[in-house]
Amino acid sequence: MAATYQIAVIGDWESVMGFRALGLDAYPVTSVEEARETVHRLAKSNCAVIYLTETLGKDMEDVLARYKDELTPAIILIPGREGAFGLGRDHIQKAIERAVGADIL
């Protein structure tokens, strides 16, 4: 468990370039298809956390669902340059509904 993992950031160029300064692996992509491929490729490598912009995430529900129940990678939605759509919040809500069987909070 002492292996080191990567932290990746996927999004449009303007949203991710800042993370490169922090030493994270930034993957600027231009299309959803490209993002999808990048996520799959990263999931196979030693990538523990993937930050994905909501702009891309909203068209990639299938990919998010695919990795939801696995320990790695954790795909976390972050607001892109265009702002937050509340998509990340929706995902927590969905997790609650899934666990409780009803919307309680």
Next chain:
Amino acid sequence: MANITVTPTRMELTRLKGKLKTARRGHKLLKDKRDGLMKQFLETVREVRSLRTEVEEELMTVHKSFTVASALMSSEALEQALVYPKQSVELTMSSRNIMSVNVPVYHFQTKTKSDSDIYPYGFAATSGELDTAVDALGHVFQKMLKLAEIEKSAQLMAEEIEKTRRRVNALEYVVIPDTEETIRYITMKLDENDRATTTRLMKVKDMLLKEAIEDRREEDARAVKAFGASEEAHQEV
């Protein structure tokens, strides 16, 4: 309806009683697990919500600073400034066990020790807004990592709760009532057999008694006859 194809024997009854006991125990344990997980889960979710709000807000200010920076600098210059990172982050991961759910715990180590030494560019050619943005990003990053950790935990826990909930319900509404029903069926069948045996025994006893009475009667009749004959003989004498 319970499974009625069982053979109504005492052995089967004992086996089913054992099964029911195990099912009840399992049900109780799983219910406790579900409740415990749920408690943890709701706590985590609450944390995730507040942290997410913070992170989103801070990231928006970061993006704003970046936008300003990119307006003040040419995009080539900006890319050039950021293309080679000075800072590097090493992430190690261990896992923690919450009620049999393995959740990740991240530890990260930055290469440069000081927080103020993260700018990968010279200050001469870049705008001050970029410094602000990178600085703010450095701060928000720690929160982002924490967010990743607890959000992933919440997702994994949600999955486990769902599974446990299904198991609890299956035991509560299917396995336990079915087993009870089958036990009742076997008990009744066995009781019925008991009663049938008693009745049969009574009947047999009745028949034996009848036969004995019949025998005795015949014997008596014969005795009377014999007696009558001897009386006649006596009178004749």
